[in-house]
Amino acid sequence: MQSFSRRLLALAGAVLAVSACGGASTSSSSNQTANLKLMVGGLNKQIYLPNMLTQQLGYFKEQNLNVTFIDEGSGQGSEQEVVAGNVDAGSGSYNHTIELQAAGKNIQTICQFGIAPGEAEIVDAKKASSITGITDLKGKNLGVTDLGSGTQTVTSALLGQKGVSGDQVKWVAVGAGNTFIAAITQQRIDAGMTTEPTISRLVQSGQGKVLVDLRTPASTRAALGGDYPFIGLFMRTDYLNSHNDVTQRLVNAYTKTLRWMHSHTAAQIADKMPAEYYAGDKALYVQALQNQLQIFGSDCKMPAGGPENVLKIEQNFVSSFKGKTADVSKTYTNEFANKAAV
Numbered sequence: 001m002q003s004f005s006r007r008l009l010a011l012a013g014a015v016l017a018v019s020a021c022g023g024a025s026t027s028s029s030s031n032q033t034a035n036l037k038l039m040v041g042g043l044n045k046q047i048y049l050p051n052m053l054t055q056q057l058g059y060f061k062e063q064n065l066n067v068t069f070i071d072e073g074s075g076q077g078s079e080q081e082v083v084a085g086n087v088d089a090g091s092g093s094y095n096h097t098i099e100l101q102a103a104g105k106n107i108q109t110i111c112q113f114g115i116a117p118g119e120a121e122i123v124d125a126k127k128a129s130s131i132t133g134i135t136d137l138k139g140k141n142l143g144v145t146d147l148g149s150g151t152q153t154v155t156s157a158l159l160g161q162k163g164v165s166g167d168q169v170k171w172v173a174v175g176a177g178n179t180f181i182a183a184i185t186q187q188r189i190d191a192g193m194t195t196e197p198t199i200s201r202l203v204q205s206g207q208g209k210v211l212v213d214l215r216t217p218a219s220t221r222a223a224l225g226g227d228y229p230f231i232g233l234f235m236r237t238d239y240l241n242s243h244n245d246v247t248q249r250l251v252n253a254y255t256k257t258l259r260w261m262h263s264h265t266a267a268q269i270a271d272k273m274p275a276e277y278y279a280g281d282k283a284l285y286v287q288a289l290q291n292q293l294q295i296f297g298s299d300c301k302m303p304a305g306g307p308e309n310v311l312k313i314e315q316n317f318v319s320s321f322k323g324k325t326a327d328v329s330k331t332y333t334n335e336f337a338n339k340a341a342v
Contacts, residue, residue: 032064034246037087038233039070039078042145042176044277046196046289047118047231049269050296051091054257056272062256063249077146082107082236089250093117093150094229094302095310097331102324106237109229109332110247111254111300116220117154117230118295120199122208123191124184131191131211134162143174143183143192150230151193153318157224158212160317167319177279184208196288197279204284215292226309229302230295237330251336255300262298266290300337307331 040051051069054060060067070087072078078090079097083105090107097107123131130136137159144152156166172192174183180198183189184207191211194202199215202208214220220228233254240247261269266289270282278285297303307328314321 035066037068038089039072039081039087040091041078043071050113050257054253059253059256063253089235091233095153098326101326101331107234108237109232109234111251112229112232112302114295115227115303116217116295117214118292119193119214120210121212123211125209128209138164138168140190141170141172143172143189146173155193157313157317197285200288216294227303227306229306248336252340255340258298301334302332
């Protein structure tokens with residue numbers, strides 16, 4: 001059912017893109033408008049904020065790009081649609097490029113948004129007295145956006161470093177935002193990995209408590225042993241190789257957005273976002289964004305050492321990746337970021 005829904009979403013995106021620009025196809029000339037379908041693993045999650053912000057700031061239009069966003073609940077869904085060729089690019093967690101490279105499917109991150117997940121392991125406040133550390137999660141129901149998602153990989157790493165294997169917990173796919181909050185409220189999960197502004201909503205309401213915080217580079221390094229590049233933008237390698245001009249324009253737009261973010265406050269950034277993203281509390285949205293602004297880079301480049309740390313985590317703590325390896329140099333490129341227009 002999930003894959004069928006994704007195909008429908010992709011088809012809807014294609015129709016929207018064609019109707020928006022009279023069916024103009026992707027072009028090698030920067031003077032002509034290029035239509036792009038881009039799937040995002042949760043547009044209203046703050047870790048994905050550069051996607052909609054780039055649209056809101058008009059930077060896609062500046063680069064003669066007509067971008068149609070297709071919203072997907074998990075970054076895992078985005079990479080699947082990129083591999084299938086149903087979308088031109090996807091926004092999700094970097095670890096997917098490593099997993100696919102090991103399987104002989106080549107996608108590359110062309111713009112890395114940040115060097116930390118911007119997530120937190122949240123415990124149901126009713127159970128916080130008995131869950132005070134990672135080892136207390138053994139045998140518990142743990143929420144992730146989707147099975148096989150980047151949130152599950154990060155949680156597996158936190159567990160594994162404390163001697164708890166992934167098969168010693170029960171994984172529950174609960175999405176994010178309201179569906180994650182409902183899973184806590186209904187006690188379907190004891191704890192879970194989620195993003196802002198969901199983290200702050202649960203903490204403010206008293207329904208959740210932060211067990212492990214990955215919303216800053218410093219706390220991420222302490223928890224995961226190094227920088228952990230998470231959300232970015234990826235494409236199929238064969239696509240970006242045959243669409244260099246379009247890919248460059250796309251990276252130009254995102255680079256300009258990241259630089260803009262570094263010269264504006266959380267409140268100014270929030271002002272540019274659609275009002276429905278605030279979940280009814282703009283002040284809380286701004287505070288949540290302020291809590292994690294440090295995770296966003298300013299130049300689309302992959303942080304040095306980050307890919308190697310992600311590979312190590314995959315090999316050590318992700319059961320489906322045991323015994324596998326990947327050439328991380330083929331999972332990302334800084335080529336376009338290096339050439340990005342000022």
